[in-house]
Amino acid sequence: MAECLSIPEDVRHAVDSVTPGADIRILAFSDLSPDGAFGEQFLALADERILIFDCNGQVPELRTNLPLSRISRVEIETLVGGAALRAIIDGHRVDLMSFSHAMSDTFGRVRIQLDALIEGKPLPQVEERIKRCPTCGLVLGEYTRVCPRCLQKGATLRRILGYTKPYRGRLFLIGSLVLAGTAAGLVPPLLQRWLADRVLVPRANYHLLIWLVLGLALSNIVHTSMEIWRNRVTAWLGARISFDIRAQLYERLQWLSMRYYDHHPTGTIISRLSQDSGGIQELLAFALPFVVTNIITIFAVGMVLVALDWKLALISMVPAPFLILISRRLWFLLRRAWHNYWYRWRRFHGLVSDALGRVKVTKAFSQQQSEIGRYFYRNDDLRSAAAFADQTSGTYFPFMWLVVGSGSLLVYYFGGLFQMQGGLTIGDIWAFLAYLHMVQFPLNFLGQSVQWVSRALTAAERVFEVLDAESDSEKARGEIVLENIKGEIEYRDVGFGYEKHQQVLKDISFKVKPGQMLGLVGKSGAGKSTIINLLCRFYDSDEGEIFVDGVPLREVSLWSYRGKLGVVLQEPFLFSGSITENIAYGKPDATPEEIMAAAKIANAHDFIIGKPDGYDEQVGERGNRLSGGEKQRVCIARAILHDPAILILDEATASVDLETEQQIQEAIARLIKGRTTFAIAHRLSTLRNAHKLIVLDEGRIVESGTHDELKMKKGVYAKLLDIHRRTSMIGAVNG
Amino acid sequence: MDKRQRLQEASSLDLRYLDPEEVRVWRGEDDRVYCTVADELTVLTPMFIRSHPLSDLNRYLSIRGVEHKKRSIAMGREFGLLRNWHRLGPESRELVEVELERRYLHPKVRAILSVKDYSGVQVCIFETDRGIREVTLRDVRDNVIYLGRSRILITDAEGNRYDIEDSARLDPESQSRLARIL
Numbered sequence: 001m002a003e004c005l006s007i008p009e010d011v012r013h014a015v016d017s018v019t020p021g022a023d024i025r026i027l028a029f030s031d032l033s034p035d036g037a038f039g040e041q042f043l044a045l046a047d048e049r050i051l052i053f054d055c056n057g058q059v060p061e062l063r064t065n066l067p068l069s070r071i072s073r074v075e076i077e078t079l080v081g082g083a084a085l086r087a088i089i090d091g092h093r094v095d096l097m098s099f100s101h102a103m104s105d106t107f108g109r110v111r112i113q114l115d116a117l118i119e120g121k122p123l124p125q126v127e128e129r130i131k132r133c134p135t136c137g138l139v140l141g142e143y144t145r146v147c148p149r150c151l152q153k154g155a156t157l158r159r160i161l162g163y164t165k166p167y168r169g170r171l172f173l174i175g176s177l178v179l180a181g182t183a184a185g186l187v188p189p190l191l192q193r194w195l196a197d198r199v200l201v202p203r204a205n206y207h208l209l210i211w212l213v214l215g216l217a218l219s220n221i222v223h224t225s226m227e228i229w230r231n232r233v234t235a236w237l238g239a240r241i242s243f244d245i246r247a248q249l250y251e252r253l254q255w256l257s258m259r260y261y262d263h264h265p266t267g268t269i270i271s272r273l274s275q276d277s278g279g280i281q282e283l284l285a286f287a288l289p290f291v292v293t294n295i296i297t298i299f300a301v302g303m304v305l306v307a308l309d310w311k312l313a314l315i316s317m318v319p320a321p322f323l324i325l326i327s328r329r330l331w332f333l334l335r336r337a338w339h340n341y342w343y344r345w346r347r348f349h350g351l352v353s354d355a356l357g358r359v360k361v362t363k364a365f366s367q368q369q370s371e372i373g374r375y376f377y378r379n380d381d382l383r384s385a386a387a388f389a390d391q392t393s394g395t396y397f398p399f400m401w402l403v404v405g406s407g408s409l410l411v412y413y414f415g416g417l418f419q420m421q422g423g424l425t426i427g428d429i430w431a432f433l434a435y436l437h438m439v440q441f442p443l444n445f446l447g448q449s450v451q452w453v454s455r456a457l458t459a460a461e462r463v464f465e466v467l468d469a470e471s472d473s474e475k476a477r478g479e480i481v482l483e484n485i486k487g488e489i490e491y492r493d494v495g496f497g498y499e500k501h502q503q504v505l506k507d508i509s510f511k512v513k514p515g516q517m518l519g520l521v522g523k524s525g526a527g528k529s530t531i532i533n534l535l536c537r538f539y540d541s542d543e544g545e546i547f548v549d550g551v552p553l554r555e556v557s558l559w560s561y562r563g564k565l566g567v568v569l570q571e572p573f574l575f576s577g578s579i580t581e582n583i584a585y586g587k588p589d590a591t592p593e594e595i596m597a598a599a600k601i602a603n604a605h606d607f608i609i610g611k612p613d614g615y616d617e618q619v620g621e622r623g624n625r626l627s628g629g630e631k632q633r634v635c636i637a638r639a640i641l642h643d644p645a646i647l648i649l650d651e652a653t654a655s656v657d658l659e660t661e662q663q664i665q666e667a668i669a670r671l672i673k674g675r676t677t678f679a680i681a682h683r684l685s686t687l688r689n690a691h692k693l694i695v696l697d698e699g700r701i702v703e704s705g706t707h708d709e710l711k712m713k714k715g716v717y718a719k720l721l722d723i724h725r726r727t728s729m730i731g732a733v734n735g
Numbered sequence: 736m737d738k739r740q741r742l743q744e745a746s747s748l749d750l751r752y753l754d755p756e757e758v759r760v761w762r763g764e765d766d767r768v769y770c771t772v773a774d775e776l777t778v779l780t781p782m783f784i785r786s787h788p789l790s791d792l793n794r795y796l797s798i799r800g801v802e803h804k805k806r807s808i809a810m811g812r813e814f815g816l817l818r819n820w821h822r823l824g825p826e827s828r829e830l831v832e833v834e835l836e837r838r839y840l841h842p843k844v845r846a847i848l849s850v851k852d853y854s855g856v857q858v859c860i861f862e863t864d865r866g867i868r869e870v871t872l873r874d875v876r877d878n879v880i881y882l883g884r885s886r887i888l889i890t891d892a893e894g895n896r897y898d899i900e901d902s903a904r905l906d907p908e909s910q911s912r913l914a915r916i917l
Contacts, residue, residue: 036836038866080788081840081896092767093780100840101894131893138858139871139892148853336915343876343917 014053014060015046022047025123028110030099032082034063041097043085043110045117050087052097064096074114076107085110102139105131146461148454156457159464160280163241170237174230174289181226182296186304187219189434197427230289238285245463246277252467258538260469262498272466279459287452294442294449301435308428308435315414316436319407320443326403327444330396341382341389348382351375404440408433480551481560485645487514487676488549489535495543496534504530505699508544512692514645517677519687519707521717522696528680531696532648535678536565548646566644566675568668570651572631574623579608580615582623582634586642594641602637602667604630629660636667647672649679684717684724693717753815758798760827768830770798772814782810783820783834788841789882789898796820796831842868844889844899847912857916861897870897875916889916 007024015024026045033039033056040055041063048068053060071087074096082100085107086093099107116124132139133147140147164171191212199209253269261269305313355362355371362371415429494508505527512518520528534541537553546553548561566586574582583598584590590598595615599605607630611617623631639647649668665686672679681687688707695703695710695717703715710717757773760781770781778800786795795818800811817823820831842863849860857872871892872878878890887899899905902913 032840036840036865038842038863038868079838079840081842084837092765095837098837098840104894138853138856139873141856141873141892148856340914340917 010055010060011042011044011053014062015044015051018051018062018065019047019049025117026110026113028106029103030097030107031103032098032100034097036098043097045114048117050096050114066094066096068114068117071114071118073118074111076111083107102131146458146465148458151458151461153454153457156461156464160241160283160457160460163244164237164284167237167240170233174233174237177226177230177233178289178293178296181223181230182293182300184219184223184226185297185438186300186435187223188216189304189431189438191215191219192434193425193427193431195427196430197425201426230293234289235285238281238283241284242277242281245280246273249273249277249463249466252469256466256469258533259498269466272462276459276462279456280463283453283456283460287449287456291446291449291453294446298439298442298446301439305432305435308431309418309424312411312415312418312424312432316407316411316432318410319403323403323407323440323443324446327400330400334392334396337385337389337392341385344378344382344385348378351378400444404444407436407440411436480555481557482549482551482564483560485561485564486549487645488512488547489518489646489676489678490547490550491531491534491544492547493544494534494541494546496530496539496541498530498539505534505541508699508701510692510694510701510704512676512678514676515674516691517672517679517689519690519693520678520680520696521684521687521693521720523720526696527699528696529650530699532650532678532680535646535648536567537561564645566639566642566647568632568635568639568647568649568671572623572628572635574619574626574631574634576619576621578613578616578618579611579634582619583637583641585638590641595637598637598641599634601640601670602633603663604633604637604667607633627660629664632660632664633667636664636671640671645675647675647677649677649681651680684721695720751813751815753798753817755817755819755822755824758815758817758823758827760823760830762830768834770814772798776814778814781814783831783838784810785835785839786816788839789888793821794819840865840895842895842897844897844905846906847909847916850912850915852915856892859912859916863897870895872916879917887913887917 007027011024011027015022024044024046026043028043030041030043031038033041034054042053042055042060044051044053045068050064050066050068050071051062052064054063055061066087066089070089072089072091074085074087075093077084077086079098082098083104084098085096087096088094113123116122130140130145133150135150136147138147138149195209195212195216199205199212250273253273302313302317305316351374355375362368411429411432415424415432418424419426419429488511490511491508494505496505498504508527508531510518520531522528533539534546537558540554548556553561575585579599580592580595583595587594592615596605599608599615608615608617617625619626619631619634623634626634649672669689679687679690687693690707692704693707693710694701695715697716703710703713703717705713711721753772759771761769761771763769768780770778772778778798780801782797782799782801784797784799785792786797795816797816798814800814802809802811821828823831842861842865844861844863846862847859848862848867851858857875859870859872861868861870870889872889873892875889880888882888885901885903887902889897889899891897899913902910905913
C-alpha cells in the first residue's frame with residue numbers, strides 16, 4: 001500500500017524532518033485549518049506515528065506527533081457541516097483534525113486503516129468512492145463518473161454515430177438531402193438577380209419573367225420538399241436509434257448486478273432511461289442536423305457571396321462576429337429569465353398542491369389567513385419572474401433583428417456605392433441581401449447549439465456508463481448446471497460486506513439438509529437479509545464459500561440455480577396485470593388448472609373467485625387493488641406454482657392482521673413441505689417449527705439450535721422471545 | 736426530592752432552563768472541558784447544541800452529555816437549556832464559543848467572486864467568513880433553501896452548506912452572479 005501512495009514533495013520533506021526516510025503508509029488531507037477556517041492540514045502515518053501538519057504557512061508545521069501505540073482506537077465525530085477525527089488515548093478523546101463533508105470518505109478510510117493497524121492487522125486496502133474527476137478535479141455528480149468538463153465529446157459522438165451503422169442508407173440519404181436542399185436554397189437569390197437585372201430594370205423580357213417566376217416556384221418547392229423529406233428521415237432515424245439505445249439500456253438494467261442497484265437509486269436509473277436516452281434522440285434528430293445544415297449553409301452562401309463580389313462579401317460579414325457574441329449574451333439572459341420563471345412556477349405549483357392536500361388540517365387549525373399569505377408571497381414571486389421573462393423576450397427579439405439588420409445596411413451603403421461606380425448591378429445587391437438573410441438565422445443560433453450539443457453528449461455519456469457497468473450475465477457464463485437440486489445448503493466461513501471496508505457477515509458457518517427449515521433471528525441490521533442475498537446470489541461472498549448440494553455456489557450456473565429458488569418477501573410485489581398472469585409469472589406456460597391448484601393451496605382461491613372478474617381480475621399497479629393479505633397469498637401461490645427446491649420467506653406475515661396471518665401461515669406450511677426453507681420473521685412464534693434457528697448479532701452467529709433448545713439456554717434468543725412477548729402485550733393493551 | 740432526582744426527572748419529562756449563573760464551563764488540569772450544572776452535576780466533555788442553528792444562534796443552547804457508541808460518539812441526554820449563552824461567565828463563554836465554532840461548520844458567504852458553467856454544473860468561488868472556497872453546484876435549484884425574502888442556504892455537490900444571510904446586501908456583482916446561479 002505504501003508503495004502505491006503518491007507523496008507530494010513538501011509532504012515528504014515535512015515527514016522527513018520528523019522521521020527521516022520513514023515509509024508513509026497513510027496520507028490524508030483535510031480541507032480545514034486547525035482554527036476551522038478553510039485551509040489545509042494533512043495527516044501522515046510514518047514510522048508508526050501519526051503526524052499532523054498545518055499547511056497554512058510557508059512550510060508545513062508539525063502540530064501533532066502521536067505514537068500509534070498510545071492509541072486504543074480512533075473514531076469520527078459527526079459535526080454540523082463536517083466531522084472530526086478523534087483518537088482515544090488512555091480512555092480520553094483527543095481531537096486529531098476536523099474536515100468538511102467533502103472529505104468524509106477520505107477520513108472514513110483513514111479511520112478503518114488506523115483501527116486495523118492499532119489492532120495489529122495488516123493495512124487494509126480501502127476503496128474510496130471517486131467523487132472528483134481524476135483529470136480536472138471537478139466534483140462529479142452522485143452515481144456517475146462522467147465529468148462534463150473533461151468529457152471527450154469526439155469519442156462520445158463517434159460512439160453515438162456507431163449506432164447509425166445499421167442505417168447507413170438512410171444516413172447517406174440525409175446527407176444527400178442536406179446538400180440538395182442547400183443547393184436548391186441557393187437558387188432563388190440568383191433568379192432574383194436575373195429578375196432585377198434582365199426584367200425589372202430594363203422593363204422588358206416578359207417571357208423571361210414567366211420562366212424566372214416558374215424557376216423561383218420550382219426551386220422553392222424543391223428546397224421545401226428536400227427539407228420536409230430530410231426532417232422526416234432524420235426524425236425516423238433519431239427515434240429508431242433512441243429506441244435501439246433504450247432497448248439495449250433496459251436489457252442491460254435487467255442483468256446489472258445488485259451492487260450496481262445498491263449504489264444507484266431507482267430515480268437516477270429511471271432518469272437515465274427516460275431523460276438521458278431522450279437527450280440522444282434530441283441530439284440525433286434535432287441538434288446535429290441543425291448544426292450540420294447550418295454550417296453547410298453558411299459555407300455555401302459564403303462561397304456564392306465571394307463569387308458575386310468578394311469585397312462586398314467581406315464588408316457584409318463584418319458584423320458577423322459581433323452578431324455571434326451579442327446573440328450568445330442575449331440568449332444567456334433570455335434562458336436564465338425563463339429558467340427562473342419555470343423554477344418559480346414549480347415552487348408555486350408545489351405550494352398549491354401541498355396546501356390543497358392538507359386543506360382539512362388548515363381548516364381544523366384555522367390557518368386560512370396564513371395560507372393565503374404564503375400563497376400571495378409565492379404568487380407575487382411568480383408574477384415578477386413571469387413579467388421579467390416576457391419583458392426580456394419582448395426586448396431580445398426586436399433588438400436582435402436590429403443587430404442582424406446592420407449587415408444589410410452595410411450592403412445597402414457599399415453596394416450602392418459600388419453600383420454607382422459601375423461595379424455592381426441592382427440584381428447583385430438584391431441577391432446579396434437575400435443571401436445575407438439566409439445566413440442571419442444560422443449565425444444567430446449557432447452559438448447556442450454548441451451548448452445544446454454539449455448537454456446532449458453529457459446525457460449520452462451517462463447512458464453509456466450504464467451500458468458499460470458490470471452485469472450478472474458476465475458472472476453466469478460457463479458454469480455448472482444443476483438439473484435436480486436436492487436443496488442441501490452449506491455456508492462455510494462466509495464473510496461479506498456491501499462496501500468492501502464494512503463487513504456485514506463474519507465467519508458464518510452452518511448446514512441445512514434437504515427439506516429442512518432454517519429460521520434466521522436477530523435484530524435489524526444483524527445480517528439476516530444478507531444471508532438470504534448471498535443465497536440468492538445477488539452478491540458473491542468475499543470470504544469462505546456457500547455450497548449447494550456440495551457444489552460451490554459461484555460455480556453453479558445462475559440460470560439453472562435461480563430457476564429452483566422461490567421467494568416470498570415481506571413486501572409482496574405484484575405487477576400490473578391479471579391475477580392469473582401474476583401467479584404464472586415464474587411459469588408462463590402453466591395451465592389454468594395448475595394455477596387454480598396453486599391458489600387453492602395458498603388459501604387464495606376463495607378470495608379470487610369472490611372478485612367480479614375472478615382470476616382475470618386486474619390487480620392494478622403494484623397490485624394496489626388487492627389488500628396486503630391477498631397480495632401475499634397471490635405471491636405464495638406464485639411460489640407454489642414455481643415449485644422451487646429452495647424457498648426463501650422474508651418476514652412474509654409482518655404486515656397483516658391476525659386472521660390473515662393464520663391463513664398465510666397455513667398456506668406457508670403447505671408451501672414449505674419438502675423444500676429447503678430459509679425464513680426470517682420478527683414474530684418469533686412463526687419460527688417455532690423450524691428444524692434449526694440461527695441467532696445473528698452484528699454479522700456473527702451467536703446461538704443456534706431448535707426453538708426449545710434456545711429457549712432453555714436463556715441467551716439472546718430467550719431475551720428476544722421475552723421482548724417479543726412484552727411487545728405483544730403492549731400491542732394487545734393498545735389494540 | 737433531592738437535586739439529583741430533580742435533574743433526572745427534569746431530563747425525562749420537562750425542559751429545564753438553566754440560569755447562566757448556575758452553569759460553569761471550565762478546562763481541567765487534564766486539558767479537557769468540563770461543565771458543572773448548578774453544583775449538582777459535572778459533565779465531562781459536554782456537547783453544546785444550538786436548538787435553532789439557522790434562525791437564532793444564541794438562544795436555547797442545549798447542554799448535553801456524550802453517548803459512546805462502538806465506533807463513534809453521539810449526542811447524549813440533555814442536562815438543560817440556556818436561554819442565552821452569552822450571559823455565561825467570561826471563561827465559560829469563551830470555551831462554549833470555541834466548541835460551537837468547532838461543531839458548526841456553517842460558512843457565511845460575503846461575496847461571490849466567480850461563476851463558471853459546465854453543462855449544468857456550476858463552479859463558483861465564494862468568499863466566506865472562513866476563507867475563500869471553490870464550490871461545485873449541481874441541480875442547484877433543488878439544493879437551495881429560501882429563508883424569508885433574502886436569506887439563502889445553498890448546499891453544494893459535496894453536501895457542504897453555505898449561508899447567504901442577506902442576498903440584498905451582497906455587492907452588485909455578487910448579486911448578479913447569484914442570479915446566474917439561481
